[in-house]
Amino acid sequence: MKHLLAIDELDVADIHRLLELTDHMVEVNQRPNPKVPALRGRTVCNLFFEVSTRTRLSFETATRRLSGDVMTFTVSESSVNKGESLRDTVETVAAMGVDAFVIRHRSSGAPWQACRWTTAAVINAGDGWHAHPTQALLDAYTVRTELGRTGGFDGLRLAIVGDVKHSRVARSVGQIFAALGADVVLVAPATLLPVVAEHATSDRLDDIIGDVDVLYLLRMQRERMSEALVPNLHEYTERFGLTAERAARLSDGALVMHPGPMNRGVEITVDPAELPGSVIGHQVANGVAVRMAVLFDLLGSGGVA
């Protein structure tokens, strides 16, 4: 594996390999000194053209725990504001000598473009509405460990609820769970479902909530209202929010997940800390371990000089 760009570019064996490698990284992270020398001398550059403090910190932490060096480049402090192109930025930083780029960009496809301008490994940390593969890997890892499903997700029922149409998280999460054998259903108002859906769809959360093993809530973005795709947030919560009444209808052992940051009172009105099935905190912790596994797989496996 040379790059990690999208889940649908991986085969199932790649996914299992990365999830198994993550077990090793979790063990490292549990030690008093959570650091190993695996990527000594390697440099990872985070190029964030869209603000994401969580994802950026997660990648920085992952790199440091493998003893790699980190360079971070965020748009607010960069010359992109002066009109420098993505290509100029990638080529300039590449000339300083980096082994991997972690790229977050508002335009779909930007990480694929970057691959043409550098010999370094490229990791997609979210591009437009398109893909966010490390989020999908950490979510799959979380379910794998929480439910003890190391062999795969055959028969597991996953509902992804929210603005599926504009969500790179929904796309990547749906792909990884389906690849591992789960039955995926996308739940949203018709205006927020993709025109061509890769999975089953529903616009009635109440019809399915009692049957799911994993309820995956997406962040409901306020700007969707100004685009008149949702009448108002209150109505959204009425039909699609995780309220106390709906939480009571979840089956025993069902997991509740959210990629963060949460809009409390919109997609979720109960306190996740009081939900027995909430694994939202574990998702964040697993994010560091999964990103360590991805970095080690790309930079340490002999595929990259």
Place this chain on the structure above:
Amino acid sequence: MSEVPAGTNGAKQVLGADDVRRAITRMAHEIIERNRGLDGVVLLGVQRGGVWLAEALAASIGDIDREAHVPWGSLDVSLYRDDIGLRPVSPGAVSEIPFDLGGATVVIVDDVLYTGRTVRAAFDAIGDYGRPEMMQLAVMVDRGHRQLPIRPDFVGRNLPTSTDEVVVVTETGVAIS
């Protein structure tokens, strides 16, 4: 060292199951003799091939000295190797070390000692769990060709080999192909 499974094309059996069992018993006696009282002694099998041997040595020590309790665990060194990026990585199972290594006498256990690089990686890995009082090295087969100044303390069998041969060690025997 991970090797191809035994019994493949033209494998030559060098030791049988009885030989391996006797070697384990002898190494267990040597470990007891070297570490009088076995105070603080722990066995750490290197993933993957050393794990069964560490368990077998711990059982054998328990058979010889019923008072002794020698804990054993497993160690994955793949994040500590010096050839990361030069060859494909295939980590074994996750390290399981259910005891403190600080102040312990750690006997590193592996199936085959070859270049010594796996053992060097094990030194670094162990150091991240604590500062042992002492480290010792037990291997079933020493096949030579060391690239580092490392010497085993307990050896099942010295086996001269050429570098293009493959040595396979299991509970049922040792084969060269």
